[in-house]
Amino acid sequence: MSKLISLDEYEKRALEILPENARDYYQSGAGNEKSLAWNRADFSNFRIRPKVLRDVSKRDTSVNIFNTKIEFPIGISPTAMQKMAHTDGETATAKAAANENVIAIFSTIATTSIEDIAAAAPNSIKWFQLYIYRDRKLTENLVRRAEAAGFKALVLTVDAPLFGLRRRDLKNKFSMPPHLKLANFQDVVLSMDGSGINEYVARQFDQSISWDDVKWLMNFTNLPIILKGIMTKEDARLACKLGVSGIMVSNHGARQIDNTASSIEALAEVAAEVKDEIPIFFDGGIREATDILIALALGAKMCFIGRPVVYGLACAGQEGVEDVIRILKREFDLAMCLAGVKNVSEINRDMVVHKNYYARL
Template structure:
């Protein structure tokens, strides 16, 4: 199976902290696609959040706004773009799956734009759903009291029960397997929102994304649930960053469990990280208060890591602050 993203903190890097630096003031603010946020830790799209807590995406939206960071709403949310917008101000991105019926896609993108969403995170690694054995075993489907609210009224808001996974059957029937780079161009003709390409793991696809007008790259392996033997996101990150050559920002999605993980990603060139499972777990435990708490915990850990590494602002976090497994295998020059 794919290397579990939970090995992120153990597997990859060691710190090279700098000392005797005045760290009495730490600035964690940053700008993402022109929007200022309080820290480079944002919320990834996770589907069907009302399965975790009755307030679902409402709670997550309020918590992310209170934390001064970005929430990404899933296409498969159990709250609609309009409902999430109604929770109040906040910077929000919209994650998009491309359906076979492009009229549905165009309508949804325009609704997100009208609702004040600021960018599209186009998921590109799911022309077919990976073999999720737990879903098959449990015959997973959306509970009857919930719907995919963005598709309510389009006869696409419910999942039928299946002999294996209801989600897999839904994806097979609705998601467009012909999706290609030309569709990134097509999306640019129907929206003014910048498009982030989510699901990139290689230098080759990074260059193609930039050539086709992507405003940014999200390094993601879909929570390690799509294809076995792909690298952990932190392992793929530096290859993507080098290929981007600073032309667009690169973000990391997946595997972040501590503030130290976020620091490693920034040291390897990421402009920020997106967290998924920690938010859902916190939502299930304590609703909005839980999501607020997990964001505060990650913020505090990240700030402490910066201070103990001798960094007072994000621009001071560099590749020289970490040593990776690959570095350990390189010959050391003799003085």
């Protein structure tokens, strides 16, 4: 494989490798995929205002998350069924995250079990993504297993009472390849049986979940709880009032409902409401270091990437995931240098403006 030097190049190569069923599952968005396009395009609406003559000879890219030092402000978002991309799947991702000292969030709907992920990378910083199932005992069991396996936080997805209208999956009648399984559910009747992803979700996910269920979750675990899928200041205020440990501004990779704002559009509104009450994490469209810089300036504490990790996995397994992370690390260090900041705490709201700022001059 020739050297790939950007996340966009990894994506292009991966889409040539992946079989159609998996490629469309990973790549697709909801509806006509307008929000999917906006997740990337809307970063171009912002302009960085670099500072000069600031002595940036010594730089520190690290951040502190829940009293843990992370090497730089990128983590891995939860992405389901990673063995469709590579035979090592989530195991490779866990090892890569451990080697690069970044947080990795693993999906409930994984093709590697909670316990096997933990065994593959016992010293990694692992968070567990959770859906609330109709069977609350099953949900509680997943939490207990994550606690026992050394996962450090729970990331509750709050924007998926059902999965969105994903036309590519409907066309393909998406199901996992028959040799794979939902590894966290070996002991219960809960598998992809050929009926399609939306039918599966309709059977198992609980459409009645509410803020009371977040309280229920908080009452039986001591792990930090992050709500993933917050896109408005009103929901951000409710999350703060409830006392969760953090929120993630995310439109689920634009896979839930089309015509929603891009994640980067929604971030400033949420950050203005939350201020510093709880950490704000960001997910949606990150492909280069300047995207990270913009998101941090608009109020995010840390950013997460999903699809680029799967693309790295498809291209070269663990090595591909590590290279994707290293590319962003190198780019981010350079971006900090050229923007005139020595550490992440110096990245502030004054560093980024909307492009309309210059139109008014």
